Amino acid sequence: MATVQFRITGGEVTPEITMPISATILDLKERIQLFTGIVMTRQTLRFNNQELTNDRTISHYGFGQFVTLVLDVKPLNDQFPKFYILAKYGNEQSKMIKVKETTLVGDLRSKIERQFGIPGRLISLYRLSHEMNDDFPLSAYYVCAGCEVEVVINTESR
Incomplete structure (x- = not known):
C-alpha cells in the first residue's frame, strides 16, 4: 500500500x-x-x-x-467566539479557562497566573508539545474548545 x-x-x-x-x-x-x-x-x-x-x-x-x-x-462565528480550555499543571491541578481564539498567549499566561497564583514569569505554556510564544494568538497553536494547554512551572524566571 x-x-x-x-x-x-x-x-x-x-x-x-x-x-x-x-x-x-x-x-x-x-x-x-x-x-x-x-x-x-x-x-x-x-x-x-x-x-x-x-x-x-x-x-x-x-x-x-x-x-x-x-x-x-475558519474562525468561529461572532455568536460563539468564547470557549473553555483546560489549563493543566502536572497531575496536580487543572482549571477551565474561558478564552477566544484571538486571545494572545501572553494574556492566557496572565489568566493562568491569577487562577493558579503562580508568577507569570515562571510559567511556560505548551500545546501539542510546542512551547507557546506570548506574541501569538491561541489560534496559531490550534487552541480550540475543550483542548488542553500544559502549564509548566520553571524554577528560574523566563
Whole structure:
C-alpha cells in the first residue's frame, strides 16, 4: 500500500501525518482533527494555492511521497467566539479557562497566573508539545474548545 507523508503548515504547530493514497481528503481532515482538535468543517486544505476537495482521494492529486499542505482554519462565528480550555499543571491541578481564539498567549499566561497564583514569569505554556510564544494568538497553536494547554512551572524566571 502506497502512502504519502503530509506536513501540515498554517500555525506554529506543524503536524506530520502519513496517509494511504487511497484515503480521501476528508479522511486526512479527520486525522488532522484527531491531532489538533479543530473540527473538519472548519478546515480548508490547500496545495499550491489550490483548495483540496473532500471527496477526492489523495492519489487524485498525484502528490509525491512527501507533501506540504497549508491548513486554513475558519474562525468561529461572532455568536460563539468564547470557549473553555483546560489549563493543566502536572497531575496536580487543572482549571477551565474561558478564552477566544484571538486571545494572545501572553494574556492566557496572565489568566493562568491569577487562577493558579503562580508568577507569570515562571510559567511556560505548551500545546501539542510546542512551547507557546506570548506574541501569538491561541489560534496559531490550534487552541480550540475543550483542548488542553500544559502549564509548566520553571524554577528560574523566563
